Amino acid sequence: DTGVSQDPRHKITKRGQNVTFRCDPISEHNRLYWYRQTLGQGPEFLTYFQNEAQLEKSRLLSDRFSAERPKGSFSTLEIQRTEQGDSAMYLCASSRRAVGQLSTNEKLFFGSGTQLSVL
Amino acid sequence: EDKVVQSPLSLVVHEGDTVTLNCSYEVTNFRSLLWYKQEKKAPTFLFMLTSSGIEKKSGRLSSILDKKELFSILNITATQTGDSAVYLCAVVYNFNKFYFGSGTKLNVKP
Numbered sequence: 001d002t003g004v005s006q007d008p009r010h011k012i013t014k015r016g017q018n019v020t021f022r023c024d025p026i027s028e029h030n031r032l033y034w035y036r037q038t039l040g041q042g043p044e045f046l047t048y049f050q051n052e053a054q055l056e057k058s059r060l061l062s063d064r065f066s067a068e069r070p071k072g073s074f075s076t077l078e079i080q081r082t083e084q085g086d087s088a089m090y091l092c093a094s095s096r097r098a099v100g101q102l103s104t105n106e107k108l109f110f111g112s113g114t115q116l117s118v119l
Numbered sequence: 120e121d122k123v124v125q126s127p128l129s130l131v132v133h134e135g136d137t138v139t140l141n142c143s144y145e146v147t148n149f150r151s152l153l154w155y156k157q158e159k160k161a162p163t164f165l166f167m168l169t170s171s172g173i174e175k176k177s178g179r180l181s182s183i184l185d186k187k188e189l190f191s192i193l194n195i196t197a198t199q200t201g202d203s204a205v206y207l208c209a210v211v212y213n214f215n216k217f218y219f220g221s222g223t224k225l226n227v228k229p
Contacts, residue, residue, distance in 0.1 A: 004161075031215070042123075042207050042219030043162070055215075091161070097215075107153055107167055108209075108217060112160035 004111035006092050012117045013082055020078045021114045025094030032075050033108065034067055035091040036060065043091055049075060050097065082118045089113045122146050123210050125220035133228050136198050140223045142208030143190040152191050154182055155207040157222070162207055165193070198227045 005024045013019050025032050030051050035043035046065070047057045051072040061067075064082075069075040079086055093108040126141045144152065151169045155162035166175045168184035168191055175182050179198075184191045195202055205222040212218065 033217070035219075040128075040221065040224075042125075042209075042221045044219070045217065048215065050215075089160075106151075106211065106215070107164055108162075109164070110155075110161040 004092055004094050004109050006090075006111035006114050008114055009112065010115045010117075012119065014119050015084060016081055018078065018080045019082060019116065020076055021090055021092075021116075022074060022076050023092030023094075023111060024074045025092070026096075026109055027073075029094035029096045029109070030072070031095045031097055031106075032069055033093045033095075034075070034077050035093065037089045037091055037113070038087075046077075046090075079116075082116075084118045087116055087118045089115050122218045123208055123220035125206075125208050125223050127223060128221065129224040129226070131226045131228065132198055134199055136227075137194065137196045138198060138225065140193040140195075140206050140208075140225070141190060142192070142220055144208075144210045144218075145189060146210050146212040146218065148213045149186070150211040150213075152184055153209045153211065153217070154191070154193050155209065157205040157207055158203075165206075195225075198225075200227050200229055203227045 007022045032049045034046040037043045045058050046061050047067045049069040052069050064080045067077045091113045092111045095106050095108050123144045154165040166182045171186040179196045182193045205224050207222045208220045209217045
């Protein structure tokens, strides 16, 4: 059973550096989500892809953040000029939208996340 | 503006106790409510609830949804130390939007 995998598991960087995270969703899943989670909070939505199209971005996603899913499979999330406030767990999740019907039974499968620490 | 509110924020119980976790919500175009368990990293799926009054059950865990009063509860009976985790409630609305509450941190002591 291949779940959602994320790489790296941990990333420590200095303020001002760029970082890139990768997410490999479950293979048959066409929807991919990025969330950010800080201590004591639930996951906060960042952005969402259906296949290779980025359909929605949160206001939390400043212009320093960019996400791609070029072939509709894996996705990358890049943060440029990192700030200490970017320190968080970045979670990726995927789901499968049933073709031809409303997504009333959609559920997310999460990866283990990338823990980012900006010094 | 909170769309999903979980209570209590944290809870300490002893093994064998029964706990009830609450999740209230206010969203438009509600589709479903999901419960997740987060131990260390990845939240793992527990239940999906779409209809009022139908209890979902898995072992010692059960959950029910009230779409009129806009809340759900998650019950855990005969708690074990392995139940210690953060329990997240998420509401699905507008077909593809998942909004998470802040979670309830449960600590089960031996």
